[in-house]
Amino acid sequence: MAASTNGTEYKIIGTRPIRHDGVDKVTGRAKYGADYTFPGMLFGKVLRSPHAHALIKSINTEKARALPGVKAIVTSADLPKLADKMEAAGEQAINLNHLSMNILARGKVLYDGHAVAAVAATSGHIADEALRLIEVEYEVLPPVMLVDDAMKPGAPILLDSLRNKEDGPDQQTNVAAHMQFKRGDVNEGFKQADYIIEREFKTAMVHQGYIEPHNAVGIYNADGHATIYCSTQGTFVVRSLTAAVLGISEGKIKVVPAEIGGGFGGKTTVYLEPLSVLLSKLTGSPVKLTMTRAEVLRATGPTSGSTIRCKMGATKDGMLVAGQCWLAYEAGAFPGSPVGAGAMTILSPYNIPNILVDAYDVVVNRPKTAAYRAPGASNAAMASETVVDELAEKCGLDPIEFRLKNASHDGTPQTVGPPFKKIGMIETLEAIKNSEHYKSKLTGPNRGRGVASGFWFNVGLQSSATINVHTDGTVSVVIGSVDIGGTRAAQAMIAAEVLGVDINDVRPVVADTDSIGHTDVTGGSRTCFATGWAVYEAAQDIVRQLKERAAKLWEKKPEEVVFANGMLSPASGNGVKPMSLKELAPRLARTGGPIVGRATINARGVGPAFATTLVDLEVDPDTGKVQILRVTVAQDVGKAIHPAYVEGQMQGGTAQGIGWALNEEYFYDDKGILRNTGLLDYRMPTCLDLPAMETIMVEVPTPGHPLGVRGVGEVPIVPPPAAVANAIYRATGVRMLELPMSPPRLLKAMLKKRAASDSQAAAAD
Amino acid sequence: MVHKVIVETTINGDPVELLCEPRQSLLEVLRDELDLTGSKEGCLTGDCGACTVIVDGRAVCSCLMLGAEAAGKHITTVEGLANGATLHVLQQKFLEHASLQCGICTPGFLMSAKALLDHNPNPTEGEIRYALAGNLCRCTGYDKIVKAVVDAARHGVGASQHGKVPTESTAEVTRDILEREKR
Numbered sequence: 001m002a003a004s005t006n007g008t009e010y011k012i013i014g015t016r017p018i019r020h021d022g023v024d025k026v027t028g029r030a031k032y033g034a035d036y037t038f039p040g041m042l043f044g045k046v047l048r049s050p051h052a053h054a055l056i057k058s059i060n061t062e063k064a065r066a067l068p069g070v071k072a073i074v075t076s077a078d079l080p081k082l083a084d085k086m087e088a089a090g091e092q093a094i095n096l097n098h099l100s101m102n103i104l105a106r107g108k109v110l111y112d113g114h115a116v117a118a119v120a121a122t123s124g125h126i127a128d129e130a131l132r133l134i135e136v137e138y139e140v141l142p143p144v145m146l147v148d149d150a151m152k153p154g155a156p157i158l159l160d161s162l163r164n165k166e167d168g169p170d171q172q173t174n175v176a177a178h179m180q181f182k183r184g185d186v187n188e189g190f191k192q193a194d195y196i197i198e199r200e201f202k203t204a205m206v207h208q209g210y211i212e213p214h215n216a217v218g219i220y221n222a223d224g225h226a227t228i229y230c231s232t233q234g235t236f237v238v239r240s241l242t243a244a245v246l247g248i249s250e251g252k253i254k255v256v257p258a259e260i261g262g263g264f265g266g267k268t269t270v271y272l273e274p275l276s277v278l279l280s281k282l283t284g285s286p287v288k289l290t291m292t293r294a295e296v297l298r299a300t301g302p303t304s305g306s307t308i309r310c311k312m313g314a315t316k317d318g319m320l321v322a323g324q325c326w327l328a329y330e331a332g333a334f335p336g337s338p339v340g341a342g343a344m345t346i347l348s349p350y351n352i353p354n355i356l357v358d359a360y361d362v363v364v365n366r367p368k369t370a371a372y373r374a375p376g377a378s379n380a381a382m383a384s385e386t387v388v389d390e391l392a393e394k395c396g397l398d399p400i401e402f403r404l405k406n407a408s409h410d411g412t413p414q415t416v417g418p419p420f421k422k423i424g425m426i427e428t429l430e431a432i433k434n435s436e437h438y439k440s441k442l443t444g445p446n447r448g449r450g451v452a453s454g455f456w457f458n459v460g461l462q463s464s465a466t467i468n469v470h471t472d473g474t475v476s477v478v479i480g481s482v483d484i485g486g487t488r489a490a491q492a493m494i495a496a497e498v499l500g501v502d503i504n505d506v507r508p509v510v511a512d513t514d515s516i517g518h519t520d521v522t523g524g525s526r527t528c529f530a531t532g533w534a535v536y537e538a539a540q541d542i543v544r545q546l547k548e549r550a551a552k553l554w555e556k557k558p559e560e561v562v563f564a565n566g567m568l569s570p571a572s573g574n575g576v577k578p579m580s581l582k583e584l585a586p587r588l589a590r591t592g593g594p595i596v597g598r599a600t601i602n603a604r605g606v607g608p609a610f611a612t613t614l615v616d617l618e619v620d621p622d623t624g625k626v627q628i629l630r631v632t633v634a635q636d637v638g639k640a641i642h643p644a645y646v647e648g649q650m651q652g653g654t655a656q657g658i659g660w661a662l663n664e665e666y667f668y669d670d671k672g673i674l675r676n677t678g679l680l681d682y683r684m685p686t687c688l689d690l691p692a693m694e695t696i697m698v699e700v701p702t703p704g705h706p707l708g709v710r711g712v713g714e715v716p717i718v719p720p721p722a723a724v725a726n727a728i729y730r731a732t733g734v735r736m737l738e739l740p741m742s743p744p745r746l747l748k749a750m751l752k753k754r755a756a757s758d759s760q761a762a763a764a765d
Numbered sequence: 766m767v768h769k770v771i772v773e774t775t776i777n778g779d780p781v782e783l784l785c786e787p788r789q790s791l792l793e794v795l796r797d798e799l800d801l802t803g804s805k806e807g808c809l810t811g812d813c814g815a816c817t818v819i820v821d822g823r824a825v826c827s828c829l830m831l832g833a834e835a836a837g838k839h840i841t842t843v844e845g846l847a848n849g850a851t852l853h854v855l856q857q858k859f860l861e862h863a864s865l866q867c868g869i870c871t872p873g874f875l876m877s878a879k880a881l882l883d884h885n886p887n888p889t890e891g892e893i894r895y896a897l898a899g900n901l902c903r904c905t906g907y908d909k910i911v912k913a914v915v916d917a918a919r920h921g922v923g924a925s926q927h928g929k930v931p932t933e934s935t936a937e938v939t940r941d942i943l944e945r946e947k948r
């Protein structure tokens with residue numbers, strides 16, 4: 001029996017059953033998008049721009065069309081031109097015109113890898129040959145790769161029609177938006193400060209790095225209906241965006257969720273899906289497209305590189321009094337970076353009376369960014385958590401003590417919106433402070449320990465769930481949330497808990513868009529929170545119906561039947577033997593027919609998440625290479641439904657954060673061409689780079705949620721870059737202000753510091 | 766038109782005769798010609814390990830080998846790992862330890878781990894991490910994967926031989942290995 005912090009005793013929630021889709025996934029039987037084939041299927045490939053910024057003068061497909069085996073070729077001329085209209089897509093809204101222009105460039109290519117044309121042929125190799133035969137005439141334009149350059153007057157302009165409010169309707173610009181957030185008076189605040197630290201940070205563009213490349217199989221039928229099989233985080237987003245891009249009605253498209261090989265936010269939009277349907281329509285055959293790794297890196301949404309200035313002030317006794325931040329994020333080729341989220345998270349872990357935050361969304365000649373796990377927050381926390389670390393040192397306080405003094409808690413105002421309700425920032429700090437890791441001594445040369453905290457909002461949004469009771473007493477739980485990390489098991493556990501049935505008597509099913517009500521993306525840390533809530537309510541719907549059936553059998557009123565510990569019994573005992581769902585199930589036909597429970601939800605009252613990460617590391621003084629020695633992450637998880645998969649989220653997010661901190665970066669040359677398009681050079685952590693990862697789950701239940709669930713997926717990626725930077729400082733005395741802190745960068749910083757102290761020593765002699 | 770070649774090989778214990786183009790990789794042949802889609806494609810450049818199969822006892826990236834090169838070889842894919850309806854101890858331990866999140870890397874990890882345990886039934890944690898360093902997982906941070914392999918060695922594959930898996934701290938082990946590499 002698992003005890004809960006909200007006092008409820010659970011039988012199944014909090015245990016670690018084997019996931020229902022597990023056997024399929026360890027035997028190779030599970031079907032991911034690329035594993036689907038259909039009779040007569042064609043293979044599609046995409047021609048991509050070799051330039052970062054260029055006008056398309058002409059496209060000649062004649063030779064390619066003449067190649068035997070080539071069945072169709074499409075360019076943007078085959079797509080309807082769309083208005084600048086925003087469409088909801090998971091956590092973010094998408095401009096449909098820009099989306100269409102990203103799927104196939106119209107008149108202009110805006111980044112290295114921008115799609116220009118797509119081919120369908122009888123084999124992938126023939127499609128590849130056809131791409132080489134397509135002649136595109138470009139007029140190359142100067143690219144602009146960095147936010148600082150793109151914001152300068154006279155910078156090359158990416159989008160002719162882009163305007164912002166401040167510069168007015170006559171001014172072409174690369175700045176898509178400026179947002180400002182304010183509380184109190186920062187100038188007054190800084191006057192009260194005894195110590196002020198101000199730093200400028202640069203962080204590199206990084207990719208989600210899911211191991212499975214994007215894929216889609218489109219099948220267009222002569223009756224105007226289309227089916228798409230693909231690996232996506234949100235089948236309903238794929239449906240609505242594909243319908244919009246192709247100009248067909250949503251109801252004519254069915255999206256079937258394949259298993260998905262990682263997403264982290266990167267699979268919440270469409271790239272290949274509309275092309276697969278369009279090519280299928282032109283050829284009359286199913287068409288499969290899959291990306292290569294180079295295509296994934298060059299042309300799918302990474303997350304923004306950024307320039308961030310962060311200034312914070314504290315009194316001698318360690319109270320934060322003012323914070324002022326300036327953030328500019330690379331949106332990629334089209335507007336829509338997560339800079340707003342960066343701005344709203346950057347100061348959130350702390351209760352600071354006076355704040356002023358400015359945020360700029362800037363287009364540059366890089367791929368359009370997509371969501372990546374707590375989008376925008378890791379960059380921001382790198383800046384603020386480094387400055388906080390410096391202030392703690394100035395005040396002569398332990399970094400955890402300093403954070404505890406200033407930590408946000410219930411009632412602290414948020415950057416935007418109402419004050420925080422029940423949150424666990426303090427609890428995560430206490431958990432780290434009391435951990436064996438923190439109490440242990442770190443000894444040895446070139447070693448350091450660093451800590452950092454992070455915040456993420458989480459989201460609620462819409463979910464649907466259906467539960468069917470079968471005659472043998474098993475139930476199937478039908479949901480629309482694709483399973484990227486064990487959520488089938490969690491949903492089944494919630495149903496089993498409410499219904500009092502064995503976890504193995506529950507079959508979780510992820511359904512296609514025709515077979516379940518609207519369900520938003522698996523993202524925003526919302527699946528257990530919102531879909532879990534819908535499953536909980538659908539199970540309550542079953543309970544209500546079970547009571548009616550039992551009442552019928554016992555000739556009582558439904559309200560005279562109670563359901564407790566999985567057993568139905570009359571409220572006033574009259575010698576009737578209590579009955580379980582399993583016992584009642586075979587008798588449904590005779591008591592009124594099948595039972596189906598259902599619920600839909602637009603989940604409100606989402607509980608925000610906090611995490612604190614502690615890192616020990618060693619720096620090689622000769623090469624600048626960092627070896628992570630030990631990591632512990634403490635996170636407020638609300639209520640862990642399946643603790644093993646919650647730990648998994650914490651560990652996985654931490655690993656990505658460490659990769660972001662130390663190695664990962666998009667490396668463009670001076671022509672704006674991406675030079676590291678493979679996983680050897682886009683260097684993600686391997687298991688030799690990482691130690692065992694210790695996790696501490698802190699459970700502060702989210703008020704209002706029937707099980708206290710809090711989203712857990714995103715926040716663990718927020719603290720690691722700053723925690724690593726702070727540890728590097730303790731190991732070397734060098735404050736790193738740039739990500740990644742790769743060996744050459746760190747070595748350079750260390751040599752600079754050594755040279756400075758040598759010259760100081762020389763001057764003293 | 767490229768002419769196909771006939772390849773005679775052994776896959777998961779069964780003799781197989783197949784037709785493939787000389788330019789097709791073993792991964793492509795397994796997936797597209799033989800419908801063995803358990804081996805996954807993550808990069809096609811030998812960097813991710815999702816396509817790992819065992820060829821004559823060695824873990825190999827099937828994306829780096831041509832299908833034609835399979836002639837006369839014994840190949841084991843993830844589809845051949847279980848014994849009928851009984852899971853291999855590695856598969857069982859991966860499930861028990863929640864070692865997969867999205868699961869796309871899992872077939873590759875299972876095959877690399879099997880190749881390791883076949884040669885070294887009692888590896889240290891460091892040896893496990895070294896043997897699995899060619900496989901990328903973006904979801905798990907590797908912790909639960911390494912624990913599953915340690916457990917499989919201790920209770921399954923290696924148990925019959927002797928004793929338990931020595932557990933040093935990973936950092937120490939990593940350093941040892943790196944030092945050894947340098948020398």
Ligand code: FES
Pocket residue numbers: 805806807808809810811812813814815816817826827828829
């Ligand atoms: S697909 Fe073979 S190593 Fe990545």
Ligand code: FES
Pocket residue numbers: 211261262864865866867868869870871901902903904905
């Ligand atoms: S479980 Fe997703 S890549 Fe390993």
